[in-house]
Amino acid sequence: MADRVLDLAAVVLPLAWEALPLDLTISKGEVWVIDGPSGAGKTTLFKVMSGLIRPYDGAVFLFGCNLDQTHADQLIPLRRRMGVLLEGNGLIPSWTVFENLALPWRYHGWLSQERLEPHIEAQMLRYQEDMGLLYRVAASLTQEQCLRMALLRAVQKEPELLLLDNDRVAFHLTRILKLAWAEKLEAASVAMVVRGSPHLAASLPAECIRLAVMRQGNLLASGKPAELRHHPDQDVVLFAKRY
Amino acid sequence: MPQNQIAHAKSRTADSHRPMYGVAFLGYMFGNLVLGLFHLSAGRYHYLFVHSIRQIYFTAFQAFKLVFFIGVALGILVVLPFVSLGFTDIDMLSSLMEKVLFHQLVPFIAAIVAIGRSGTAITSEIASMQNQQVMEMLLLEGIDPHHLLVQPRVIGMTISMLLLTVWMFAGAILGSSTIVLFVDDVGWLQVIRASSAMLTLFELGISALMMVWFGIAIGTIHCYYGLLSTDTVLAARNLPKAFVRSFVSCLVVITLFSLVRYG
Numbered sequence: 338m339a340d341r342v343l344d345l346a347a348v349v350l351p352l353a354w355e356a357l358p359l360d361l362t363i364s365k366g367e368v369w370v371i372d373g374p375s376g377a378g379k380t381t382l383f384k385v386m387s388g389l390i391r392p393y394d395g396a397v398f399l400f401g402c403n404l405d406q407t408h409a410d411q412l413i414p415l416r417r418r419m420g421v422l423l424e425g426n427g428l429i430p431s432w433t434v435f436e437n438l439a440l441p442w443r444y445h446g447w448l449s450q451e452r453l454e455p456h457i458e459a460q461m462l463r464y465q466e467d468m469g470l471l472y473r474v475a476a477s478l479t480q481e482q483c484l485r486m487a488l489l490r491a492v493q494k495e496p497e498l499l500l501l502d503n504d505r506v507a508f509h510l511t512r513i514l515k516l517a518w519a520e521k522l523e524a525a526s527v528a529m530v531v532r533g534s535p536h537l538a539a540s541l542p543a544e545c546i547r548l549a550v551m552r553q554g555n556l557l558a559s560g561k562p563a564e565l566r567h568h569p570d571q572d573v574v575l576f577a578k579r580y
Numbered sequence: 581m582p583q584n585q586i587a588h589a590k591s592r593t594a595d596s597h598r599p600m601y602g603v604a605f606l607g608y609m610f611g612n613l614v615l616g617l618f619h620l621s622a623g624r625y626h627y628l629f630v631h632s633i634r635q636i637y638f639t640a641f642q643a644f645k646l647v648f649f650i651g652v653a654l655g656i657l658v659v660l661p662f663v664s665l666g667f668t669d670i671d672m673l674s675s676l677m678e679k680v681l682f683h684q685l686v687p688f689i690a691a692i693v694a695i696g697r698s699g700t701a702i703t704s705e706i707a708s709m710q711n712q713q714v715m716e717m718l719l720l721e722g723i724d725p726h727h728l729l730v731q732p733r734v735i736g737m738t739i740s741m742l743l744l745t746v747w748m749f750a751g752a753i754l755g756s757s758t759i760v761l762f763v764d765d766v767g768w769l770q771v772i773r774a775s776s777a778m779l780t781l782f783e784l785g786i787s788a789l790m791m792v793w794f795g796i797a798i799g800t801i802h803c804y805y806g807l808l809s810t811d812t813v814l815a816a817r818n819l820p821k822a823f824v825r826s827f828v829s830c831l832v833v834i835t836l837f838s839l840v841r842y843g
Contacts, residue, residue, distance in 0.1 A: 384716075387720055388720075389716055389719060389720065409722070412722060413722035416720060416721065416722050417722075419720075421717070421720050423713045423716055423717060424713065425711065425712040425713030425714075425716075425717075426712055426713075427712060427713050427714050427716065427717030428712065428714070429709060429714055429729075430705070430708055430709065430712065431705060440721065440723070441721045441722070441723070443623040443626060443627075444623040444624060444627065444721070444723055444728070445623065445722065446623055
């Protein structure tokens with residue numbers, strides 16, 4: 338059985354209306370696409386999965402640890418194994434890109450000052466990023482450059498789970514997969530959860546894709562897109578055909 | 581899960597999801613800031629030190645010319661009417677400077693400058709971070725946003741308030757002494773000696789305490805309103821609110837301190 342990285346057990350999303358409990362298991366080697374119409378609860382689901390907000394009910398297991406019963410200090414090493422990209426880029430505008438990328442390493446003392454700069458430069462080169470951006474203030478970057486840097490921050494810790502709650506990421510995902518992540522997915526050493534978007538299918542390896550279709554905070558269906566194309570709910574069929 | 585169980589689960593956990601506002605949040609923030617000083621993380625003090633220094637540089641050192649000029653103008657404005665009326669006694673003027681300028685005007689005007697120049701910058705900067713989901717990102721990195729972003733600003737603002745008062749008071753002494761020198765046959769040294777003789781250790785301590793309070797109040801209130809601004813519309817609404825709240829809090833504090841001094 339593949340390694341489970343994230344388990345949602347009977348989770349009720351904290352929404353304004355009453356949602357039904359949902360179960361979802363994400364294992365290494367899989368790319369889960371969370372799709373659904375606007376207001377379906379995709380962002381809330383991402384926030385629950387990352388541990389930013391607590392569900393009304395149920396449990397979230399990240400690498401086997403129940404997030405609700407884990408102390409904040411014990412969460413730090415768990416979160417190091419997880420990379421997250423939110424809808425906003427999350428970069429501190431008045432800091433340089435380097436300062437933004439260096440923050441978790443410096444703050445938690447994961448890397449010494451001498452090793453920090455070569456490490457971040459190596460990550461920039463690895464993901465074929467423009468080195469000229471490294472010492473520019475984040476506020477001076479274009480939205481596209483901010484997104485690339487935020488994505489780099491999500492992958493720089495070599496996470497085992499990547500949560501990408503951003504529908505503009507499709508184009509950059511192709512590059513990230515080509516440069517490092519396709520191999521890792523093939524070797525089933527990492528997992529990915531991506532917010533659905535119309536152009537995403539072309540970026541992802543078809544054999545890894547699993548689809549979760551949501552509506553009004555409920556999980557309508559989940560599984561391989563090919564299997565969901567014959568689902569009785571037309572919304573599920575519509576989204577399954579994207580992939 | 582049956583609907584009644586879901587409703588029960590919701591009522592059980594609803595309190596933990598309700599965001600904090602008002603005094604509760606401000607109290608939580610302040611407590612967290614104090615506790616944060618004892619929170620040991622490998623690189624924490626590096627950020628605390630560097631960003632406190634940056635705040636001091638922006639609030640106190642970059643505003644030096646402005647604040648000194650305001651001090652000179654205040655000194656002239658306060659002393660000039662008295663001198664024109666014929667009150668040229670150096671001891672009387674020094675006492676006037678101490679009571680009016682050092683105890684009342686200089687700290688309050690310095691606080692207004694800090695609110696207008698740095699406080700609003702803090703609110704809008706933190707609001708723009710909220711807009712970009714920086715706080716969520718920091719929490720996901722295991723970093724308390726209050727410790728990283730709020731604490732250095734409050735510490736920096738507190739130290740800056742002390743410095744701003746010194747700059748402005750130096751300007752005020754210069755301004756008022758210049759007027760005195762024009763009309764009376766005394767030297768610079770005499771004027772400065774007379775002014776400093778009025779400033780006892782107790783008075784200096786009281787003023788320092790007041791400025792520390794101003795710094796903490798201005799820093800915390802402006803960060804609080806920045807944290808409440810989750811979008812640009814809210815940021816635009818919260819900026820003037822932050823300005824007025826910190827202005828009023830400084831006014832209340834300076835009035836209380838004056839009552840203690842003269843009451």
